[in-house]
Amino acid sequence: HLKLTKEEYVKLLKEYKGKVLALTGKSDVQADYRRLDDISSFDGITVSTPDTVNHLMKDIDGDVSIINVKKEYKKVLKKEISPSVKTTIKDWMKNI
DSSP: OTTSOHHHHHHHHHHOOSOEEEEOOTTOSSSOGGGGGGTTTSTTEEEEOOTTBOTTSOBOOSOOOSTTHHHHHHHHTTSOOOHHHHHHHHHHHHTO
């Protein structure tokens, strides 16, 4: 996936005729949730950006920083996937 540019991804998703769930937490320091704005209006695409969810799809309860990301990942490693993420996926699956 690193070979494609942002514009190429957007083009592929715009042309895709299937259903897509794009989910990135606002507390994810590895993926910028604002990039989903480019695809949020496309037919068949559902976007979800929960506030306290990180790259591991787990809830965090601290400051988000690339400096402390490794420490945060270790802290939440044994936690379950965020209940809000699970609900979003279940609801989305009901509608496809």
